[in-house]
Amino acid sequence: MSRRAYRAALLHVLDDPSRAPDAAAYHPDGLLVIEDGHVAAFGAYEDLAGDLDETTPVEDLRGHLITPGFVDAHVHFPQVDVMAAWGAQLLDWLHTHTFPAELAFADRTHADAVANFFLGQLLANGTTSALAFCTVHKASVEALFEAALARDMRLIAGKVLMDRHAPTGLTDTVEAGRADTEALIAAWRGKGRLGYAVTPRFAVTSTDAQLAMAGEVLAAHPDVLLHTHMSENAEEIAEVARLFPQARDYLDVDDRHGLLGPRSVFAHCVHASDDALGRMARAGASAAFCPSSNLLLGSGLFSLKRACACGVNTALGTDVGGGGSFSLLHMMGEAYKIGQLQGDSLDPLHAFYLATLAGARALHIDAHVGTLEPGKEADFVVIDLSATPLLARRTAKARTLAETLFVLSILADDRAIARTYLAGRLAHIRTVA
Numbered sequence: 226m227s228r229r230a231y232r233a234a235l236l237h238v239l240d241d242p243s244r245a246p247d248a249a250a251y252h253p254d255g256l257l258v259i260e261d262g263h264v265a266a267f268g269a270y271e272d273l274a275g276d277l278d279e280t281t282p283v284e285d286l287r288g289h290l291i292t293p294g295f296v297d298a299h300v301h302f303p304q305v306d307v308m309a310a311w312g313a314q315l316l317d318w319l320h321t322h323t324f325p326a327e328l329a330f331a332d333r334t335h336a337d338a339v340a341n342f343f344l345g346q347l348l349a350n351g352t353t354s355a356l357a358f359c360t361v362h363k364a365s366v367e368a369l370f371e372a373a374l375a376r377d378m379r380l381i382a383g384k385v386l387m388d389r390h391a392p393t394g395l396t397d398t399v400e401a402g403r404a405d406t407e408a409l410i411a412a413w414r415g416k417g418r419l420g421y422a423v424t425p426r427f428a429v430t431s432t433d434a435q436l437a438m439a440g441e442v443l444a445a446h447p448d449v450l451l452h453t454h455m456s457e458n459a460e461e462i463a464e465v466a467r468l469f470p471q472a473r474d475y476l477d478v479d480d481r482h483g484l485l486g487p488r489s490v491f492a493h494c495v496h497a498s499d500d501a502l503g504r505m506a507r508a509g510a511s512a513a514f515c516p517s518s519n520l521l522l523g524s525g526l527f528s529l530k531r532a533c534a535c536g537v538n539t540a541l542g543t544d545v546g547g548g549g550s551f552s553l554l555h556m557m558g559e560a561y562k563i564g565q566l567q568g569d570s571l572d573p574l575h576a577f578y579l580a581t582l583a584g585a586r587a588l589h590i591d592a593h594v595g596t597l598e599p600g601k602e603a604d605f606v607v608i609d610l611s612a613t614p615l616l617a618r619r620t621a622k623a624r625t626l627a628e629t630l631f632v633l634s635i636l637a638d639d640r641a642i643a644r645t646y647l648a649g650r651l652a653h654i655r656t657v658a
């Protein structure tokens with residue numbers, strides 16, 4: 226049995242703070258006890274220290290804040306090299322930057338190298354779980370899963386399904402898409418901490434027949450997620466309306482193919498109507514709000530207030546490479562700015578919930594991660610409140626937890642992530658240049 230304890234400020238939220246005001250558990254001087262990769266205790270140092278036997282090592286990390294690892298609810302691992310692409314909106318951006326980059330993933334050596342770099346970036350930014358797009362190539366999924374399994378990450382990913390409106394070399398067919406998806410589910414789902422998501426890119430690049438196939442595969446595997454894009458950009462929405470004239474709206478295209486359900490995660494939903502958001506909420510589906518991507522690609526302003534009012538579970542995604550950072554702390558700040566443009570000031574604790582438990586709920590992994598309750602897997606982050614001279618100065622002046630979190634969301638990035646732990650094991654330690 227391995228047992229270790231960490232003394233630091235501790236924070237997790239146990240529910241949506243916008244609906245449950247007492248959802249945060251915060252201990253300015255706390256003790257986190259880890260045993261065999263799981264949380265054994267979480268609480269105030271003075272309450273727990275006396276219970277520790279003297280053989281348990283206690284590391285003093287005062288001056289740091291320990292939180293659950295962040296959950297990225299929407300990200301593309303093959304798009305590392307299209308980050309920070311200038312001057313294009315969604316459809317043009319896909320054809321000019323993204324599709325050429327994704328073509329390279331036919332080469333397994335390239336896919337392995339990018340998968341390892343990508344997971345290194347997640348961990349360096351404190352992200353311990355993600356829902357990730359791969360490419361159309363089966364080998365791209367195998368590369369990512371192998372790399373995640375070696376790190377024992379709780380990661381969910383899937384092969385992209387596209388049978389039209391994409392370059393040769395990036396399209397499959399209904400039957401090839403089904404065969405690859407089924408083979409990947411059989412080989413990887415439940416291995417280590419991995420999970421699978423059926424992943425049609427979006428309605429523009431799949432035929433009715435392929436979307437129907439995706440719905441059949443989803444129905445056949447009750448532990449598998451559905452991961453797709455929806456209502457991101459005006460031009461895209463017009464194209465979907467042209468391609469599917471019989472559908473009442475964008476969401477209906479997915480719904481009529483069996484893709485709207487409690488295990489569905491729809492990235493963006495920027496322009497989804499209240500009616501569509503209400504249908505998502507009733508189905509138990511989740512939205513992945515990707516503020517950095519929505520700003521960089523000029524897609525529009527997601528209304529978190531409206532999504533919450535409609536009852537949709539909403540989580541945060543980086544949407545790398547549309548998004549400009551791997552940092553969920555940065556996404557909390559970007560989400561705040563998008564709210565500001567709509568007269569809605571996002572509460573810092575709510576933002577923190579979006580980046581942790583809401584993401585775990587969207588990915589259906591909240592029984593395992595997303596908080597640091599005893600029994601949960603010990604995926605956690607050690608945040609250095611003095612990582613830079615500016616952070617040290619500003620966090621020292623913060624009078625409340627909410628203020629500290631807000632300062633982190635505006636001023637912090639990967640420099641503030643001192644360490645990242647996966648299942649109690651040190652998976653990343655910041656190196657200072």
Ligand SMILES: [Zn+2]
Pocket residue numbers: 299300301454492544547
């Ligand atoms: Zn995306």
